[in-house]
Amino acid sequence: MSTPSSPTRGRPARIDRTRTVEAALDLLDESGLDALTMRRLADALGVQVGALYRYFATKQDLLTAMAERMAGGAADAAGPPGDGDWSERAARLARALRTALLAHRDGARVFAGTHATGPNTLGFSDSLVGVLREAGFGDGEAARALYAVTHFTVGHTLEEQAALRPGDGGTPEAGALREAVAAGTYPHLAATLPVLTSTDFAAHFEFGLRLLLDGLRAVRG
Amino acid sequence: MSTPSSPTRGRPARIDRTRTVEAALDLLDESGLDALTMRRLADALGVQVGALYRYFATKQDLLTAMAERMAGGAADAAGPPGDGDWSERAARLARALRTALLAHRDGARVFAGTHATGPNTLGFSDSLVGVLREAGFGDGEAARALYAVTHFTVGHTLEEQAALRPGDGGTPEAGALREAVAAGTYPHLAATLPVLTSTDFAAHFEFGLRLLLDGLRAVRG
DNA sequence: ACCTGAACACCGTTCAAGT
DNA sequence: ACCTGAACACCGTTCAAGT
Numbered sequence: 236m237s238t239p240s241s242p243t244r245g246r247p248a249r250i251d252r253t254r255t256v257e258a259a260l261d262l263l264d265e266s267g268l269d270a271l272t273m274r275r276l277a278d279a280l281g282v283q284v285g286a287l288y289r290y291f292a293t294k295q296d297l298l299t300a301m302a303e304r305m306a307g308g309a310a311d312a313a314g315p316p317g318d319g320d321w322s323e324r325a326a327r328l329a330r331a332l333r334t335a336l337l338a339h340r341d342g343a344r345v346f347a348g349t350h351a352t353g354p355n356t357l358g359f360s361d362s363l364v365g366v367l368r369e370a371g372f373g374d375g376e377a378a379r380a381l382y383a384v385t386h387f388t389v390g391h392t393l394e395e396q397a398a399l400r401p402g403d404g405g406t407p408e409a410g411a412l413r414e415a416v417a418a419g420t421y422p423h424l425a426a427t428l429p430v431l432t433s434t435d436f437a438a439h440f441e442f443g444l445r446l447l448l449d450g451l452r453a454v455r456g
Numbered sequence: 457m458s459t460p461s462s463p464t465r466g467r468p469a470r471i472d473r474t475r476t477v478e479a480a481l482d483l484l485d486e487s488g489l490d491a492l493t494m495r496r497l498a499d500a501l502g503v504q505v506g507a508l509y510r511y512f513a514t515k516q517d518l519l520t521a522m523a524e525r526m527a528g529g530a531a532d533a534a535g536p537p538g539d540g541d542w543s544e545r546a547a548r549l550a551r552a553l554r555t556a557l558l559a560h561r562d563g564a565r566v567f568a569g570t571h572a573t574g575p576n577t578l579g580f581s582d583s584l585v586g587v588l589r590e591a592g593f594g595d596g597e598a599a600r601a602l603y604a605v606t607h608f609t610v611g612h613t614l615e616e617q618a619a620l621r622p623g624d625g626g627t628p629e630a631g632a633l634r635e636a637v638a639a640g641t642y643p644h645l646a647a648t649l650p651v652l653t654s655t656d657f658a659a660h661f662e663f664g665l666r667l668l669l670d671g672l673r674a675v676r677g
Numbered sequence: 678a679c680c681t682g683a684a685c686a687c688c689g690t691t692c693a694a695g696t
Numbered sequence: 697a698c699c700t701g702a703a704c705a706c707c708g709t710t711c712a713a714g715t
Contacts, residue, residue, distance in 0.1 A: 347614055350629045364645060381652075438600075445671065
């Protein structure tokens with residue numbers, strides 16, 4: 236498939252999967268997902284475009300490998316058993332996922348657009364499900380809680396990184412929001428505008444995470 | 457900008473914003489987001505590609521108009537005040553958003569990739585924040601709850617539509633998941649595999665939504 | 678075995694020119 | 697005013713041929 240054979244025959248390879256994923260993440264950080272093209276990546280690696288297809292079947296395959304790489308270490312955030320109660324350990328895992336996505340420009344977009352099934356991604360899921368099962372949650376509850384926490388975290392971080400994109404003044408569409416709210420008749424949006432346009436994304440994230448964990452507490456037993 | 461002037465001078469226009477968005481949604485349903493190109497859309501409308509740029513500044517602008525269109529009607533799902541308690545009304549809004557996204561192929565991807573600020577989108581937000589404020593939640597809580605519910609719903613539906621993509625047998629990466637879990641050592645994923653690979657997405661959604669609403673109940677007062 | 682060179686079949690966007 | 701025709705500067709992917 237996309238992995239060359241083991242013994243080094245002929246000239247040593249100039250690139251490999253690991254180096255290519257690293258270069259792709261660097262390019263992502265510098266220029267963003269829209270500018271991450273196979274040609275530009277090949278340039279950065281000093282090879283021709285076609286060479287990339289010996290290591291990745293498609294660009295989607297490369298993006299999946301990037302997502303898997305980004306998730307590295309997140310599984311360890313739970314800490315050893317006994318280090319905090321189940322809700323604190325679960326919260327650490329969710330925060331670690333958000334942090335991992337924030338660590339790369341458009342990280343959430345890459346993650347949301349792929350379906351990595353490598354050890355980093357599976358390890359994270361196993362960790363979170365494990366914390367809940369060991370806390371006494373049923374298998375169904377633990378599995379569904381994993382999805383709820385993951386989907387919220389990815390959804391949140393997608394918005395967080397989108398809001399921070401344009402780069403210069405304030406939030407991007409906070410302007411459009413203010414304008415529309417001022418003109419139209421959205422009384423509740425008008426009343427909550429300061430919070431809605433706040434850029435304290437950590438506070439937004441912690442609020443949603445707390446809802447999910449409080450909800451889990453209510454569902455338990 | 458992208459809106460032609462009002463009085464009909466010269467020949468009547470062959471296309472307009474509304475017709476174009478409708479054709480784009482049809483094309484989306486038939487072929488998916490990856491196949492939705494400006495050229496194919498122009499073909500479907502019987503014009504040349506360049507003509508589209510008289511109505512939409514960029515493809516992103518078109519996608520935003522599509523997202524806004526998809527959100528139509530979702531704001532009304534709360535029903536009249538008094539029709540159910542706050543949590544039931546909020547749940548109806550969240551379900552209406554999921555349903556609106558599911559109504560179009562790749563609907564969640566379109567919605568997640570844009571930032572519509574039209575009346576449908578703002579009306580939905582105003583509705584949900586309104587339900588919570590009228591139930592006695594503070595402005596900050598109501599605004600942040602809007603984000604939590606919306607991000608969870610979009611994140612969930614993104615996964616739901618991604619899982620249903622390939623189309624033929626079972627879930628797409630359920631196979632990859634089973635395989636990896638069988639080979640590797642993920643005891644908690646192995647134990648919960650039946651639920652993790654379940655395609656009852658409505659149940660997954662309802663569970664996460666319940667966590668958020670139970671969490672809100674716990675936070676109130 | 679690994680990479681190059683070159684092609685194939687496309688893209689989004691712009692803009693002079695026609696009607 | 698609205699649309700066409702044609703171009704510009706790219707894309708992802710494939711594959712014979714070189715080394």
